[in-house]
Amino acid sequence: MLKNKFTIFDVICYVFLGLLSLTILLPFIHLLTLSFSPSYVATTPGLHLIPNPADITFDNYAKVFTSKFIWIGYKNTLIRTVFGTAIQLLFTAFGAYVLSKKFFPHRTFWTFIIVFTMFFGGGLIPTYILVKQLDLINRYAALILPNLISAFNLVIMRNFFSSLPEDYEESCMIDGAGRFTIFFKIIVPLSTPIIATVGLWLVVGHWNAWFDVLLYIQNDIKFTLQIVLRRIILSGTQQLIDMTTAGTFYEETNSSVEGLKAASIYVATIPILCSYPFVQRFFVKGIMIGSLKG
Amino acid sequence: MQPEINTFAVERIITPKGNRKGINFKGFFHSFTGYKKHIALTIMFLPVAVYFIIFRYIPMYGLTMAFKDYKFSLGILGSPWNGFENFERIFAFQTFYRALRNTVVISLLKLVAGFPMPIILAIVLNEVRHLKFKKVVQTVSYLPYFLSWVVLAGVFIQLFSPSTGVVNYVLGMFGIEPIYFLGDNAWFRTTMVVTHIWKDIGWGSIIYLAAITGLDLSMYEAAICDGANRFQRIWHITLPCILPTITVLLILNIGHLLDAGFDQIFNLYNSAVYETSDIIDTYVYRIGLNDMRYSIATAVGLFKNVIGFFLVVSTNYISRKISDSGVW
Secondary structure, rough: OOOOOOOHHHHHHHHHHHHHHHHHHHHHHHHHHHHHHHHHHHHHOOOOOOOHHHHOOHHHHHHHHHHHHHHHHHHHHHHHHHHHHHHHHHHHHHHHHHHHHOOOOHHHHHHHHHHHHHHOOOOOOHHHHHHHHHHOOOOHHHHHHOOOOOOHHHHHHHHHHHOOOOHHHHHHHHHHOOHHHHHHHHHHHHOOOHHHHHHHHHHHHHOOOOHHOOOHOOHHHHOOOOHHHHHHHHHHHHHHHHHOOOHHHHHHOOOHHHHHHHHHHHHHHHHHHHHHHHHHHHHHHHHHHHOOOH | OEEEEOOEEEEEEEEEEEEEEEEEEHHHHOOOHHHHOHHHHHHHHHHHHHHHHHHHHHHHHHHHHHHHHOEEEOOOHHHEEOOOOOHHOOOOOOOHHHHHHHHHHHHHHHHHHHHHHHHHHHHHHHHHHOHHHHHHHHHHHHHHHHHHHHHHHHHHHOOOOOOOHHHHHHHHHHHOOOOOOOOOOHHHHHHHHHHHHHHHHHHHHHHHHHOOOOOOOHHHHHHHOOOOOOHHHHHHHHHHHHHHHHHHHHHHHHHHHOOOOOOHHHHHHOOOHHHHHHHHHHHHHHHHHHHHOOOHHHHHHHHHHHHHHHHHHHHHHHHHHOOOOOOO
């Protein structure tokens, strides 16, 4: 029985949403255009949205792609994302599975000490000193181990495992299957939603992680994409030259500092931008599972 | 004697003389046999326990550095204790109070200006009937959440540039002088708050939208029969019904008052704006890792962690009481 009249209120709503979307999209379109712009366009102030076809140049991207640092960054980010997420998922799931079993000894105690870490921790300096003393500086392990298991993720997974029916497992145990077999052959396939959700959170976390690299990695051969990007964005012209190519900067008139920075941002972000539309449904579902039930 | 078996050592022991409280050693040690009985689970759990002990609890022990005069060569155990001297020193630093002040001010600004925004967005989204438009807006609005502050810093440094940035260009058309959004103490905090809202508004609206779509439509129909217009329906039905959700999230937000957005500020600040932007976390980073004053930095960190602990625990407790649900 709702009236279908299109009122002034609706106009305000649509305008508000439209403006919001524009404020989010426009900066990215502007940056995209900038990345394809030659220097005489890139250095003129103003909003660049649609490039003049005569003014498109691929020089910025050429410079970025020929930079060895971008490829190093990609390689390291991929290594850390793939291995890190896999290992983290495995151990988080182990912990969640065990703690979902009511007969596990001292279950309350273990749950408490894990949840406690959500509220209190050593902080930056003690953790840094620990990693240093464990001789993990400059190692991939330093990017994976310190945050191996997030208590929050573990609790979410545990709640999910608790909701699975126990009859399956019991009948399999009677048939002689071991715990690990049950875990991998039954629990995991049943848990794909939660594994996908937590896994995606971890993947995005790894892809975007920069602070731990800043802290623990000094060897530039192990820099991840975000750190390379950070250096490019926050640096002056000289470092930009070092980062992007070897000294041919002034011979080209087409690339510029702004153009290079914009191109670098896109090169680093393209995977996320491309996969994002398909993947965002999982995240939205995940946050519902996490907060409404967990 | 029939002890009630549970996993704790102190139990009621029922004897001919009636219930007595006693320490049931046997039950306590007995509980450990469970590990052998469920050996596979124990093996599964072992790395998890080891991880938490090494990477979470040993650093907690490392907090004792706050009470020591830490020398790298001596290590944490070997460094001499110096009581509260570190704390006396930091409480005398102007820079410490500056960091504390900035943390609280920036957090409060983000709370006051930023907290209502996702709610407004959720309400407006709910009022829109064109499904496709709604989906597109939602997808677009979630995008900034997935990008790191490194990327976003790149975007904003470009946009806010006093020479080539769009914002100043537009301002220039109105005859306004270029503003150093990221370099001027008068503008930095505002820029932080606005960019923070920009990043979080879409993602933050998800929970509220979920709550709103769960509401009973018959309430709205009854209100229409009574002659309520759109605005009145929102004000008198939607808002009161999602008030529990709002309250929970508000309280949880307050629990994180001392986290004023390290990622964002670290990537966007510079020494020219330390006066208004240096927060506790960036302060700890600089004096700890750049200046290598480990004990002092740990002391500041401990201060923040302890206060943060009480804030988070108490706000969680309160929010649980209000809505029967908290973070756990």
